Amino acid sequence: MLSLFGLIPLNAQEFGYINDPDGYTNLRLEPSGKSDIIGIILTGQEFTYFPDNSDWLKVDFINRTGYMHKSRIKDFKKVNAEIDQFFQGFYSADRNNVELGEGNNEKLFLLTQDYPLATLTAFCKQRKEIQVFLISEYESPIHDLIDLQLIYSRLINIKSPCSETYKITDALKIAASNIGLKFKDLQIDYAKIPVENNPQTKSNLTNKNFIARINNKPLSYYLNHPEIDKYSKMFYQGQFQLYDNSETFGFLDSLMTKNNDTRPFYFYVFNSVLSISDGALSEYVVEICLDYFKSYTCDFISFDRNSEIAVFKTTWTDFIGWQLYTKAEYDKFTVLIDKKIKNQCPDFINDWNSLKNEIKTKLDE
Numbered sequence: 001m002l003s004l005f006g007l008i009p010l011n012a013q014e015f016g017y018i019n020d021p022d023g024y025t026n027l028r029l030e031p032s033g034k035s036d037i038i039g040i041i042l043t044g045q046e047f048t049y050f051p052d053n054s055d056w057l058k059v060d061f062i063n064r065t066g067y068m069h070k071s072r073i074k075d076f077k078k079v080n081a082e083i084d085q086f087f088q089g090f091y092s093a094d095r096n097n098v099e100l101g102e103g104n105n106e107k108l109f110l111l112t113q114d115y116p117l118a119t120l121t122a123f124c125k126q127r128k129e130i131q132v133f134l135i136s137e138y139e140s141p142i143h144d145l146i147d148l149q150l151i152y153s154r155l156i157n158i159k160s161p162c163s164e165t166y167k168i169t170d171a172l173k174i175a176a177s178n179i180g181l182k183f184k185d186l187q188i189d190y191a192k193i194p195v196e197n198n199p200q201t202k203s204n205l206t207n208k209n210f211i212a213r214i215n216n217k218p219l220s221y222y223l224n225h226p227e228i229d230k231y232s233k234m235f236y237q238g239q240f241q242l243y244d245n246s247e248t249f250g251f252l253d254s255l256m257t258k259n260n261d262t263r264p265f266y267f268y269v270f271n272s273v274l275s276i277s278d279g280a281l282s283e284y285v286v287e288i289c290l291d292y293f294k295s296y297t298c299d300f301i302s303f304d305r306n307s308e309i310a311v312f313k314t315t316w317t318d319f320i321g322w323q324l325y326t327k328a329e330y331d332k333f334t335v336l337i338d339k340k341i342k343n344q345c346p347d348f349i350n351d352w353n354s355l356k357n358e359i360k361t362k363l364d365e
Contacts, residue, residue: 013060015076016049017115018042018068022212023220027066027238031056037210038203039064039238042223043114044154049073062190062239063199079115083122086111090137091130105142108134109151112168116154117161124162131164138171139178148176149226153186184226193234196243205242207235209272211308215264222265229254232269242273244280252285255292263296267303274315282319289319290333297337298345301352317355321362330363 018025023043028035031054039061041047047061049068056067090104112119123131141148152172160166176183199206212219223233232251234240242248255270257263270288277285293300293316304311324330334356341352 013048013050015046015117016059017044017046017074017076017079017118019072019074023218024223025068025072026210027059027061027064027068028056029066031058031067033069035067036208037238038066038206039199040210040219040236041068042220042237044116046076046117063193064238076118080118080121083111083115083118084125087122087126087130087134091133102142105137105140106146108137109141109143109146112138113147113151113154116151117158120155120158120165120168121161123168124164131167135167135171138168139174141175147224148172148179148181149183150224152176152183153226156185156187186226186230188230188234190239193240194243194245194247196245197231197241197247199239199241201241203241205276205278206238206240207269207272208276209268209310210236211268213308214268215306217264222262225262225265227259227262228265232266236265236269236272242277242281244284248281249284252288255288256295263299264303267292267299268309271303271309271311274319275312286319286323289316290323293320294333294336297340297352298348301345301348301355304351313355314358317358318362321359321365324359324363327363330360 018041020043024040026037027039027041029038030036041059041061045061047059049060050058055070057070057073059066059068059073086104086107090108093100093104095101123134126134152169155165155169155172158165173183195201214222222228223236229251231240231247232254235242235251240247251266252270252273255263255266257266270285270292273281274285274289300311300316303309304313324333337352337356341349
C-alpha cells in the first residue's frame, strides 16, 4: 500500500509551460534528443505532462503526444504561486518609488504574456482591492515595447477560471485605445478543426520541417504575428494535417499575400507542404507555384540561397514546368523572368539560368 501511494504523484498529470529563451520548444516522437520532432510548443501555451523520474517526460498538447526534456518544462503550480506572490508584493510596494513601480508594471505584462492561464488563475485569488490595483496597472502600460495584441490574443484563447478575468481584457482594450491600437480577434477553437485535419488521424501529412529563424527573424515572431492565419501556424506547429479542403487551401493561397512581412513565413510553410503533399494537393499547388515565381522571382532565389531554408527546388521546377505545358508558354514565361531579373536582382542571373534549364527539362519530359 505504501508503495502504491508513492506512485500516485509520479503518475499524475500536471499542467506546464515551456522553459526556453527561444520562445518555443520541440516536441519529439520518442524520449530522446535524437528523435524526430513532431511539433513545437510556444511560450504562453499550456500543455499536460506526466512527471516521473526520467529526463524525458511524456507531453500531451492539442492533438499531439510526444516527449520533452524535463529542463524545458516549468510546472504550472509553481508559476502560479510565483505570480500570486508577485501580485501581493506589487500591491504592497512603495508607490513613491517610481523606478520600482515601472519595473513591476513591465513585469506584470511580461508575466501575463508568458503565463496567461497562470496569471488569470492568480488574479482570481486576489482580494478585491488588489484586483482593482492590478486593473489600473493593466490600463497604463509603462514600457512602449509591450505587445498588447499578443497578450490580448493569448488571454481570449483561455477558458476563464473565474468570472473576474474579463476585467483584464477590458483593461487591455483601454490601454490599446489610449495608443490608437485596435485589437484583432484571434480566437482559435481547436475543437472546431475538421476531423480530416486532425494530426492524430494520419500524421504523414503534418509538417516535418522545423527551423529557428526565417528571413533573419526568430520563428516565434511569425507564430505570434496577428496577420498570419491560424491554420498555417497550426500546420507549422504540427497540430494540423493537410487535406484537400478549404482550411488547407486557405493558408496555401496566403503565399500570394502582398504583405512583405508575413510572406517569408508563408513561403516556408508552402515549401514544406510541397515536400509532403499527395496527388490531390499537388493538383492545387502547381498553379500557385507558377504564380508565386512570376510575382516574387527574386524572393524565391534569395530563399534558395539562404541556408536556413531547404527549398525543395526540384519540386518547384517540376510543378512550374508542368504548368507551362508548351514551348510557347515557356518562351513567354522566360522573357518575363529575364526582364524581372535584369531590373530587380541582376546578381541572380546565374541562379535563374540554372533554374531555367531545370524547368525546360521538365517541360521536355
